[in-house]
Amino acid sequence: MTENLEIPETWPQIKTVGLAGVIVTFSGALSEPANRAAIAFRAAVGEMEWRDIEEINSTLVSTFLRINLSVHKPEPIIERLQELVDSKDWLSAPLPTGRTLWRVPTLFGTGRAPQLAEAAEMAGRTVEQAVTDLSTTRMRVLTIGFAPGQPYLGTLPEHWDLPRQTNITPNVPAGSLVTAVRQFCLFPYDTPTGWRHVGATGFLSFRPNSAHPFPLSAGDEMIFDPVSEAEFVQIESVDHSGNGGAQTEVLG
């Protein structure tokens, strides 16, 4: 008898992406181990220095290798990748070393980040508790995308699993810290968004005129330290680098 038997998917999966490359996906849903695996696997592939790979990217749960498949046959590449995939349990692999921890002075709430109270209420927290949650959770750059340099940061406690707004906020300024679905985004430009605007920073994740236009990498960690409005204005007046007074530390 045939039923609609779901064939259980097994992970990781290696697939071709058109003629543009090959992708290794560690899970069908976003999870901390799958994201960690994607970042760790990206670093491991990078160390192999395979010449057919033009660039490597890690997304939420995958590592993508850009390879011109009209020049390089996919089968041997997939074979090499399968060998690397099988060489260890990537879901329990540690994050690579040499990542950066960023501590970014952040003004939560006030007129500069007007949706803190609304977001706190939706999360079932007082404004004070909300600031504690948002400023003490050490957030990982899960991936960078959507706009140049723009990080998706995770993961906030479960009660911060807020849906996106149904209405789009027409414009939040560059450096805005916004939240939805237990994540933060930190916008490099003024942008419309469906995420709620809870913090203001002077941190620009894309600095086109700088020697280091992209300060962040997937796997970096960020802490958003609360500052008063007076301190925030002071930082704005002295730091014009796009760093917004952020301090860094190399993670071992």
Next chain:
Amino acid sequence: MSDHLIVRSIGPAAAIQDLGRPGFMSVGLTRGGASDPTALHEGAALLRQAPSSAVLEMAGMGGVFEASAEIRIALTGAVMDASIDGTSVQWNASHSVPAGSILKIGAMRQGNFGYLHVGGGFDTPSYLGTRGCHLSAGLGRLIQAGDQLPIGEDKSKDAGCQLVPEQRLDGGKIRFVRSMQSNKFDDATMTRFTKTEFRRDPRGNRQGIRMDFVGDGFQSGGQLNIVSEVTIAGDIQITGDGTPFVLMHECQTTGGYPRIGMILPCDLNKVAQAPVGSLLRFELLTLEEGTAVQARANAVLSGLRKSVKPLVRDVSSIQNLLSYQLISGAISAKDSPLD
């Protein structure tokens, strides 16, 4: 000051372009670059220079330009009316423009993106290593009247050449291969997709182009709970209502809609150049067929120089033929031409 092209007037969507800026995907920046890269290879073959030279991409309409010195130009991509000091000149050809001459590029006859190449390439400022404008990332800007576009050193003087361009300005058959999420679409949906006639929708830009069609959408299983994944130019993305969008060179680097497949790079030009309302049909190739087709297209591009021929002026293309002095000075058939 180096030689330059003075922009007297310009259409609303002209920008310096090149073959794009690879290598920044992991920091959220797609490659970008010209909408019709084949046109860049054709212009480079006509001027016998590198296809990486920066060009002026003109969407929809051209402009009026003045050369500060004698320069060489080539015109490729969407066919547009063009003249030098009032004399019409052929598209898909290279020409010499004397110092102070006025080059006019007017209405578009066929296609969407026309290209003005100069010998030596445009030597405008580069951003993150290349000169191509990436509007959605805020790199570079549109060209405005009054701009003076610097021109790099031209090592050649050869002009007056033509080539027959690859047919790509009126839609038609677009070949694609399966990609990482194609298995989310059942066989019946995939078959229906390849049998549907699409029309290029007016909703489109350098990030993506909507495909219009009659009938049911092309839903996948599990459309709503897909994890965001890499997006690449050429992806055929199916939005929530089942409508295909073809992602173009300035698309984002990540997206949450499932992709039914990916168009071969050699056929993405056709999507870019397809005029609004033109018919497009998607043909599914196996990965093996797709790589073979693309490899042949790559070989054609690298051999383009061999197909460049001297320009022979076709009398029927001279629009102001009646203004030419064709009678006086004509010789008698009886007289010796040496008298």
